[in-house]
Amino acid sequence: MARQPDGPPPPPTVQKLRLRYAKRGPLRFASHRDLARALERALRRAQVPMAFSAGFSPHPKISYVGAAPTGAASEAEYLEIGLARRCDPEQVRAALDASLPAGVDVLECVEAAEGGGSLADRIDAARWRVELPGVEPAELAAAVAALLARDEVLVAKRTKNGLRDVDARGPVASASTGGEAGCAILHVVVRQVTPAVRPDDVVAALAAVADLRPPSPPRAVREAQGRLDGSGTVADPLGPDREARARCQGEHAAV
Numbered sequence: 001m002a003r004q005p006d007g008p009p010p011p012p013t014v015q016k017l018r019l020r021y022a023k024r025g026p027l028r029f030a031s032h033r034d035l036a037r038a039l040e041r042a043l044r045r046a047q048v049p050m051a052f053s054a055g056f057s058p059h060p061k062i063s064y065v066g067a068a069p070t071g072a073a074s075e076a077e078y079l080e081i082g083l084a085r086r087c088d089p090e091q092v093r094a095a096l097d098a099s100l101p102a103g104v105d106v107l108e109c110v111e112a113a114e115g116g117g118s119l120a121d122r123i124d125a126a127r128w129r130v131e132l133p134g135v136e137p138a139e140l141a142a143a144v145a146a147l148l149a150r151d152e153v154l155v156a157k158r159t160k161n162g163l164r165d166v167d168a169r170g171p172v173a174s175a176s177t178g179g180e181a182g183c184a185i186l187h188v189v190v191r192q193v194t195p196a197v198r199p200d201d202v203v204a205a206l207a208a209v210a211d212l213r214p215p216s217p218p219r220a221v222r223e224a225q226g227r228l229d230g231s232g233t234v235a236d237p238l239g240p241d242r243e244a245r246a247r248c249q250g251e252h253a254a255v
Helices: 025-029 032-045 089-099 137-148 199-210 239-254
Strands: 015-023 062-065 073-083 104-111 125-133 154-159 162-167 172-180 183-191 219-226
Touching: 015 089, 025 073, 032 062, 032 089, 032 104, 089 104, 104 239, 125 172, 125 199, 137 172, 137 183, 137 199, 154 199, 183 199
Parallel strands: 073 219
Antiparallel strands: 015 073, 015 104, 062 073, 125 183, 125 219, 154 162, 172 183
């Protein structure tokens, strides 16, 4: 018979909260592991009543979804936390935001709707803004047109199993350009695939099809994550939870 840990089991999860946070400035160079540690410490400092897993090594119930790569800033990082007692989502957001270092900002916190499915199931694409210092907008526009004209563009990508060729064109759902003289801007929506295609892979594809090689490192910001709809829009993954909450409040007000 398996040995059981001493003491009572941990309290059950009574509420799930979903949070959107940003990583900005120098914090874009923090790894996902470093950010996870900072978030766990901040949850303790903010005295958020976390629910914990059972067993000999209990862990706070935190689920991260689609972390941005190291070196990329983001306005759309997501996590879900389980609480042992109910709390006001806005109070949790404010307390956690105040406990985090500058550059990691909690932008939104909503209660997960009952029966609304997992947060991960609502995300299958990301919208990126990539600044290319030293590249002219017309040069970038020509390179993007060349990329979109292809069905496949293979680039070398380093994975945990070493270098492998991946198609950086197939996952690109849409791409457009902008910017000003001396700094072109690429707007690109990329579907989730395995292995993941990141902005640096798309830039490598532009080099492959048009010899576009920025003289300075590109600066990538993830602007949104969500499900890609038929119009090419990346839907807000927290929208269904907000809508369910609004319906519930409306029903209570009508009683």
